[in-house]
Amino acid sequence: MSKSPNLLLPALGFAALAVGVAYGVSTRNYKAEEAALAQLQAERAAEQAAAKAAEVSALEAQIAQVQEVAREEVRLAALSGGTLSEPAPEREGTFGLGREAHPQEIAAWDVDVLPDGRGLPEGSGDVWTGEEVFVDQCAACHGDFAEGVDNWPVLAGGFDTLADEDPVKTVGSYWPYLSTVFDYVHRSMPFGAAGTLTADETYAITAYILYSNDLVDDDFVLSHENFAEVEMYNADGFVVDDRDATEYAEWRAEPCMEDCKDEVEVTMRSVFLVETPPEGGSNSVMNPARDIALPSFTAAGPSFIPEATPQPVETAILATAPAEPEPDQGDALVATGEKLFRQCSTCHEVGPGARNKSGPHLNGLFGRVMGSVDGFRYSGGFETAMEEGKVWDEAELAAFLADPKGYMSGTRMSFRGLKTDEDQAAIAAYLSAASE
């Protein structure tokens, strides 16, 4: 074998190290028997190393071969103008990385459900239970009858609209597989508390959504056993991508370069102008000039030169951007509260122009009678609280946030709450500051 141990590093690892140590030991002037022992160890290690070396050189040869093929591919690609990167080497065997997945781990994560029902957990749920769970867990966004609130998805209806100008794509009108409903609700809903529904609750919600879409009667019970029997309206409404036949064949022709058209007319101007304020985001404003005609074009140029219309110009095109304001240390609690409020902002607004969303607006919350915001449809608990004249203050809010459903039985707020005193104080500070 080679006398140079580092030739075998790093692949030989332990064996090479043993040779190295033994080699070092044997060169020192120790007693004879120690030297003999070291010699023996060195010989054994050398034998092992030789065997390993043969293995490694075979492996290296294999890798070299793969890399050579890869290099040739790269060279050929480069010749044809490509910039392919050299592929990572592959092995005949495995790298021995990772560990075996535990069955409980697989059970925890592998919960997807296939169209034929494979993957469904055992369980069942009826329409009426489904309605209860739906109103409690889903209606804040999807509406009591799955009709959708604000911009949130509509889950029911929309039948025979798919060929209309604005198709209403609901579970009933569009979804081809029931498995998708169960799978998605069970895994990803409710929004903000995903993965918390039991199998039975999910069957019940699914049954209720089917009922809302007139797919089953009100006495229907959905279970893993009858799941496959439900037929969806739009099961046959999909075709697999066929662009290669319908489009590519036609659109792979050499395009026209000159005199491609006689005249071009502007048939539509931008509906919205978009302001881009320095603080970020955007404001869409109706284009005031959208009905004013623009010139048509021929090869000779435009038919006339229109007057310029005022456009929002990006603020920072002017070279002087405003300096960052100095942060005020005293507002730290408010700032923390503002961050926390992001969790609430899906359903609640606060500040100038705040409106009711799926939760009531929170302007002037402290000192306000519970359940008293005009135009908001409260749950029964809050209606009772209003009749009793209960008033929001920091202590009541903290109690509510600590355990929303415990504090106000029947509340539609699906938010899990804020548990710590610090978070409750921060949100209160933010709500006070923001409603000023």
Place this chain on the structure above:
Amino acid sequence: MDETKKTSRRAFLRGSAAVAAGSVAGTAAANGPDPLITELQDWASYTGAGVDETPYGLPIRFEQHVVRRNVEWLTASPISSINFTPIHALDGTITPQGCAFERHHSGAIELAKEDYRLMINGLVDRPLVFTYEDIERFPRENHVYFCECAANTGMEWAGAQLNGAQFTHGMIHNMEYTGVPLRTLLNEAGLGSAGELSDKWVYVEGADASSNGRSIPMEKALDDVLVAFKANGEALRMEHGYPVRLVVPGWEGNMWVKWLRRIEVVDRAVESREETSKYTDVYEDGTARKWTWVMDAKSVITSPSPQMPIPHGAGPLVISGLAWSGHGKITRVDVSKDGGITWQTARLGRQGEAKALTRFYLDTEWDGVPMLLQSRAIDETGYVQPTKAQLREKRGENAVYHNNCIQTWFVNAEGIAENVEVS
């Protein structure tokens, strides 16, 4: 187009438009010396910022308008929403991570490397769990790829809607990814027990609350899909799936699962929410097309564009834009100044990798006359980017996704551009 061939009407228009051009800052030599040159400036006299003033550098404040922006009314909540890359203000091809568009279905999550686990299960010989450290021990590759949301330009099916390339075409970014081929990880788990591979799929999902599961045919999974952990040389940003995301070159962005936590080998498509109720294209007769994964060739002029007016009047003008194709390389881009009557072939910037953004330029002389600017991409398969009319003829106007039509900007004599639709 031959610039010498001008009709008398065009010459007349040029004359009247020239009034609007001119008067540009920095060319005041005729009125005397420029004080920026003749007077000692603060920055030329006082010292500047020391090193480490910003341990992780941010763009200078004069560029703070170059940011991602959302359009609030498009979605119900910013937690399940999208924003747009400021493509109008960028050049070259690489998108800086900090301004690359975001699309979340249940918000961007904080997932630490030490809490990261990736499971491979299903029809594999050995179901495995990898830690983040494990992923970094497999041989890795570097590739530049574009990631385009299937809904990019989706608003425009209904006509010219939002005024700005950022808003019509900004659901795209292009980064250099470092990652392990998905093929390597699948081989590590062993595909022997999957049998015939041609009809198998991998189902991939993320660790966030939406999990955003998608089915990918095995052929693609074994081809060029990457399990990526770096972008543009540094760790992925939280909003792009830190610490590990899937990169599915040339295919719609929704399949590029972020916070990748599980890969399951299955014998059919799962038909998850994101591949049935969403990301499918409804046609005029109400039927829908599914599994429309590849993003067809597309291009857009980023400057001039509504957010990038021509500031300098008539004279030399650089028309610049981006082109890309999910089918491979961009081989040619043509530009029209008259709404598609006449086309000129643009100059390609550095040749992009297949399925990556390519920059194009048309270095031209503007006569100050209004233009209808268009660009048209051609990829290595010979596919020519279609007009909006061609797309509508095939698909109607309700498809929502996969709108790769030719975009038109009307540029008036003042150099201001507007999103328009043409005949």
